[in-house]
Amino acid sequence: xxxxxxxxxxxxxxxxxxxxxxxxxxxxxxxxxxxxxxxxxxxxxxxxxxxxxxxxxxxxxxxxxxxxxxxxxxxxxxxxxxxxxxxxxxxxxxxxxxxxxxxxxxxxxxxxxxxxxxxxxxxxxxxxxxxxxxxxxxxxxxxxxxxxxxxxxxxxxxxxxxxxxxxxxxxxxxxxxxxxxxxxxxxxxx
Numbered sequence: 001x002x003x004x005x006x007x008x009x010x011x012x013x014x015x016x017x018x019x020x021x022x023x024x025x026x027x028x029x030x031x032x033x034x035x036x037x038x039x040x041x042x043x044x045x046x047x048x049x050x051x052x053x054x055x056x057x058x059x060x061x062x063x064x065x066x067x068x069x070x071x072x073x074x075x076x077x078x079x080x081x082x083x084x085x086x087x088x089x090x091x092x093x094x095x096x097x098x099x100x101x102x103x104x105x106x107x108x109x110x111x112x113x114x115x116x117x118x119x120x121x122x123x124x125x126x127x128x129x130x131x132x133x134x135x136x137x138x139x140x141x142x143x144x145x146x147x148x149x150x151x152x153x154x155x156x157x158x159x160x161x162x163x164x165x166x167x168x169x170x171x172x173x174x175x176x177x178x179x180x181x182x183x184x185x186x187x188x189x190x
Contacts, residue, residue, distance in 0.1 A: 003036045005114075008101045013087045014042070014114040015103055016075070029110065031077060032135065042114070044073050046135040054081075054125045054132075060159065060166035062122015063088055063148040063175070067184045070144040072136040074115040076123070081130025082106035083123040084160050088148060090178060091118040094187035098178055100157055105132075118185040120148045120178075124159050124166065146184065147175035154179060 004017040020029040037044060052061065063086065066072050076085055088100040104126070105113055115121045123132065150159070150172060159166065175181075 003030075003033065003040075005037075005040045005042070008103065010087070010089055010096045010099060010101045012089075012116045013101050013119065016112040016114060018110065018112070020110050031112070032075065044075070044137050046075065046137055048136050048139050050134050050136065050140075052132045054130045054167075055128065056167055057125055057128055058161055058164050058166050059130075060122065060124045060150055060161075060168055060172070062086065062172065063120035063150055064122065065090065065120045065146055065184075066138065066141060066144045067146055068144075070138045070141040071117040071185075072138045073117055074121055074134050074136050075112055076105060076115065076121075076132060076134040077112040078105050078107050079131045079133055080107050081125060081127035082108070083125050083130060083132060085113045085115075085123045086121070086157055086159075087113070087115045088120040088122075088155060088157075088178070089118065090120050090148065090181070091185040091187040092183045094118075097187070098155065100155060102158070118187075122150060124161065126160050146181070147172065148178050148181060149173075149175040152177040
């Protein structure tokens, strides 16, 4: 089945649009196909699927990442509702270090975002009762989980909060800024 893979402003972050075929019964879509990804140069070995539900608009999760040996690539999609998904380049020496890219990922658009290793990841719900599903290339490890504070002033992420306080977990309020964070990733040119 055809899949469209395009680079964002930070070329390592990809937007993936799987084909969706509908008829009087509903629809069918192949949301991930290893051969299609490999043909596009994306050789990823996913090992775990995650599913989150957020009831209220303005639920913000992030900015999360895991450090070696449990670094993760993430393939994120929304099966109900919509999010603004954000990927922040935290690879020291990268031309886009400290820059971020965002994209609306929604059930209606039927798009996905690939957030590679070396990026902090977060999202904010922009529709009620939003369900997010994502594949990862390493299992969750509490001991290797790290983060960057969601409102780091140096990053100045334009979260869609409309002057409303986000709904956050306790840990998401305690992460350091990018400048305060140790260097966990370095850019590998090529």
